[in-house]
Amino acid sequence: MPQPNILLEFNRLQKEVAELNTPSAQVRKIVDSVSEIIGTDVCTLYLKDQHQDMVLMASHGLVETGPVSIPSGRGLVGLVAQDRHALNIAKASEHPDFFYVEGTAEERFQSFCGVPLVHYGKVIGVLVVQRADAVALSPESEALLITLCSQLAHIVADMPVTLQGAHINTYMRGVSGSSGVGIGQGVLCDHGDLFSVADEPCTDVDAAVADWHALLANVQAEIKSEEATLSALLSAQESSIFHTYASLLSDQALIQKVETEIRNGNWLPGALRKSVQYFADLFLEMEDPYLRARHEDIHHLGNKLYGTFQGNNSLAEKIANLQQIVLIGDQVSVSDIATVPADRLVGIICFEGSSMSHTAVLANALAVPAVMGITPLKNLRSRERFIVDGNSGQIVRYPNDRLCAEFQRVIDEEKLLLDKLWELRDEPAVSPDGNAIRLLTNSGLLADLTPGLKHGAQGIGLYRTEIPFMVRQSFPSEQEQVDVYNQVFRIYKGKPVYMRTLDVGGDKQLPYFPITDEDNPALGWRGIRFTLDNIQLMMTQVRAMLTSAALNDGDLHILLPMISAAEELNSFNELLTEALRQLQHEGHAVKRPRVGVMIEVPAAISQLPFWSNRIDFVSIGSNDLTQYLLALDRNNSRVASRYDHLHPAVIHELNRVVQIARERDLPLSLCGEMAADPLAVMLLLGMGITTLSMSATKLLRIKYLIRKLPQRRAEIILKQCLQLDNSQDIRALLRSNLIKLNLGELIK
Ligand code: PEP
Ligand code: MG
Numbered sequence: 001m002p003q004p005n006i007l008l009e010f011n012r013l014q015k016e017v018a019e020l021n022t023p024s025a026q027v028r029k030i031v032d033s034v035s036e037i038i039g040t041d042v043c044t045l046y047l048k049d050q051h052q053d054m055v056l057m058a059s060h061g062l063v064e065t066g067p068v069s070i071p072s073g074r075g076l077v078g079l080v081a082q083d084r085h086a087l088n089i090a091k092a093s094e095h096p097d098f099f100y101v102e103g104t105a106e107e108r109f110q111s112f113c114g115v116p117l118v119h120y121g122k123v124i125g126v127l128v129v130q131r132a133d134a135v136a137l138s139p140e141s142e143a144l145l146i147t148l149c150s151q152l153a154h155i156v157a158d159m160p161v162t163l164q165g166a167h168i169n170t171y172m173r174g175v176s177g178s179s180g181v182g183i184g185q186g187v188l189c190d191h192g193d194l195f196s197v198a199d200e201p202c203t204d205v206d207a208a209v210a211d212w213h214a215l216l217a218n219v220q221a222e223i224k225s226e227e228a229t230l231s232a233l234l235s236a237q238e239s240s241i242f243h244t245y246a247s248l249l250s251d252q253a254l255i256q257k258v259e260t261e262i263r264n265g266n267w268l269p270g271a272l273r274k275s276v277q278y279f280a281d282l283f284l285e286m287e288d289p290y291l292r293a294r295h296e297d298i299h300h301l302g303n304k305l306y307g308t309f310q311g312n313n314s315l316a317e318k319i320a321n322l323q324q325i326v327l328i329g330d331q332v333s334v335s336d337i338a339t340v341p342a343d344r345l346v347g348i349i350c351f352e353g354s355s356m357s358h359t360a361v362l363a364n365a366l367a368v369p370a371v372m373g374i375t376p377l378k379n380l381r382s383r384e385r386f387i388v389d390g391n392s393g394q395i396v397r398y399p400n401d402r403l404c405a406e407f408q409r410v411i412d413e414e415k416l417l418l419d420k421l422w423e424l425r426d427e428p429a430v431s432p433d434g435n436a437i438r439l440l441t442n443s444g445l446l447a448d449l450t451p452g453l454k455h456g457a458q459g460i461g462l463y464r465t466e467i468p469f470m471v472r473q474s475f476p477s478e479q480e481q482v483d484v485y486n487q488v489f490r491i492y493k494g495k496p497v498y499m500r501t502l503d504v505g506g507d508k509q510l511p512y513f514p515i516t517d518e519d520n521p522a523l524g525w526r527g528i529r530f531t532l533d534n535i536q537l538m539m540t541q542v543r544a545m546l547t548s549a550a551l552n553d554g555d556l557h558i559l560l561p562m563i564s565a566a567e568e569l570n571s572f573n574e575l576l577t578e579a580l581r582q583l584q585h586e587g588h589a590v591k592r593p594r595v596g597v598m599i600e601v602p603a604a605i606s607q608l609p610f611w612s613n614r615i616d617f618v619s620i621g622s623n624d625l626t627q628y629l630l631a632l633d634r635n636n637s638r639v640a641s642r643y644d645h646l647h648p649a650v651i652h653e654l655n656r657v658v659q660i661a662r663e664r665d666l667p668l669s670l671c672g673e674m675a676a677d678p679l680a681v682m683l684l685l686g687m688g689i690t691t692l693s694m695s696a697t698k699l700l701r702i703k704y705l706i707r708k709l710p711q712r713r714a715e716i717i718l719k720q721c722l723q724l725d726n727s728q729d730i731r732a733l734l735r736s737n738l739i740k741l742n743l744g745e746l747i748k
Contacts, residue, residue, distance in 0.1 A: 023159045027058035035060040042130035049161045062104040075099030080114035088113040090136040110134040117153040176393035177360030177370030182347030184324030185383045189336040194306035199270040208262045226338035276302030315339045326386045347388030351376040365445040421700035425456040429703045435711035440693040451696035459495035461693020462671040481544035489554030496555045503527045503561035507635045527562025542579045546590040556593040564601040600624035612664040622672030646727040658687040678746040679734040686718025
């Protein structure tokens with residue numbers, strides 16, 4: 001038999017599997033296709049369940065009389081899983097580990113070739129091919145099977161392991177959009193797919209036109225009420241999407257086009273589909289990236305109109321009797337979120353998006369746990385229960401009562417701890433031996449400004465200005481930016497505010513200025529590189545910051561992201577001088593703010609001594625610094641388990657930065673996720689860092705830790721960790737110290 005082209009075969013198989021709706025149909029397709037590609041009588045797929053037993057998922061060739069499960073470590077299948085390499089033999093029954101699986105009529109087949117299915121380093125199952133004759137697979141076919149299995153593992157990894165019909169506790173990985181845990185009933189946010197509607201003749205044209213106008217009025221009213229629900233939580237900019245919808249709905253071109261289609265004899269949904277498609281295509285062809293991106297809004301609005309036309313499956317009706325709601329969808333929209341009363345929304349699951357997408361930003365502002373980028377969920381049953389674990393970026397489908405009870409304990413403990421910590425909000429963050437730490441908050445949405453203050457933040461250590469840029473439909477004007485920054489300075493009157501200049505690029509994309517054509521976006525046009533090349537944006541932003549600080553007597557610190565070279569610093573300082581000159585000339589009482597750099601590109605570490613006479617402070621961005629030191633993409637789920645800010649290289653480099661800053665008298669803070677991780681904070685305190693900035697909800701935990709951990713002890717712990725060569729040992733040492741301090745509840 002000629003050797004098949006493995007890549008072509010795999011692509012075909014992957015496509016066919018994706019088109020099937022149920023996991024059982026998908027596994028059946030896999031075994032049928034593999035036995036055909038390899039040319040064997042039997043192909044059987046086993047997946048590991050939670051007890052490590054091998055569950056027979058599907059077989060081509062074996063008799064399937066009922067559920068089959070091979071106990072962990074038993075038989076040839078168990079051997080393959082244990083040894084983690086292929087076993088290819090002519091006569092299976094003569095192998096000492098042979099284990100006859102009752103009821104499969106396996107005895108008819110003599111040869112056996114089993115290959116482990118490995119997903120991110122873990123054996124998740126075994127694929128077995130068998131033949132009636134006692135001839136082992138040829139070396140070429142064995143190699144083919146191994147290659148196929150290395151790809152197949154990723155397809156079957158998220159499948160529920162079916163035994164007696166129970167799909168229990170199926171974990172699915174995504175990325176965290178917003179932290180916290182929620183348990184609730186899933187509700188799919190689909191508004192009907194307008195684009196699958198077929199044309200039908202219109203029987204009563206006048207009635208259809210009247211229905212169209214009534215539909216417009218209904219949806220306009222819906223949008224108004226959604227906007228009203230969210231207006232208390234969002235700024236005018238953040239809720240600008242509602243205005244986009246409203247203006248599209250009152251656009252005469254769209255209204256007339258639908259009417260004309262109806263008068264040409266199409267029924268209302270058909271007329272709507274044609275018209276919406278027409279306008280969406282027009283936008284898609286536009287050169288201007290902002291206008292091009294609007295085609296998605298038109299699609300979304302089209303589906304919303306169709307959903308309301310159908311009436312019976314509106315989201316409001318679906319959630320009517322549910323108390324704990326998990327919203328699920330490709331992209332859960334702002335209006336979906338607005339439809340659910342805040343006290344009943346316990347989680348969000350998105351099939352698209354990243355931690356920085358619009359939905360994630362909103363979920364964070366509303367403190368709703370969210371997981372993004374989950375493989376689309378098929379065959380959702382009504383009121384199906386889900387666990388959303390925003391802390392680890394996973395969801396659990398079909399959770400059993402025991403698992404729900406375990407997660408509920410996490411939720412309850414979290415709440416108890418927060419109640420206890422609340423008492424600390426006005427207490428100082430001082431160690432038992434008198435070391436005072438300044439605790440600041442990270443912010444970016446107007447909605448998360450006040451929580452910071454409420455939790456006792458002494459200022460804003462990182463204001464991510466890209467967030468107000470990202471939740472809009474166009475670049476904000478200078479005045480619009482001044483309006484946003486005014487609110488920041490008003491709320492943080494008399495307190496320091498570290499405003500970072502626009503840090504877009506990489507995984508942070510502006511919907512109206514996408515930078516998508518880069519092979520290595522994390523190494524590309526982002527942060528200061530982007531803004532210095534788009535100097536007009538930088539000038540506008542710096543002018544807005546200075547004006548707003550002057551108007552509010554704000555304690556402005558400007559923070560520059562992704563700095564890696566002295567030239568960037570020089571260019572910024574020139575721009576700042578020019579902005580000050582312009583504004584003074586225009587009559588504003590602006591003054592030169594303090595300027596500092598983020599330490600997040602490793603090159604900045606050795607260069608810091610050279611820059612120290614040109615900057616006023618430094619802030620360590622440990623998220624990016626970890627990414628670039630370890631050459632591990634912080635958004636790539638394939639390497640997520642390796643991305644670790646407790647890696648010894650990260651700790652040694654941080655210690656070096658702190659020492660350089662101390663020698664040069666440069667004030668230093670840390671504003672990455674490390675500042676909110678109690679284990680990492682023990683090390684940071686040991687290094688002598690005295691300013692930490694983190695999200696509002698983490699402030700009190702870290703204060704609690706600081707008040708219990710003597711500085712002297714933190715220094716000893718750091719010294720011990722600096723001797724270790726791997727993060728597991730570092731983590732274990734830190735954990736045991738935390739537990740000895742009676743602070744184990746901080747890391748549950
Ligand atoms: C960081 O890189 O640590 C940081 C705080 O910046 P961001 O997460 O916004 O990239
Ligand atoms: Mg960063």
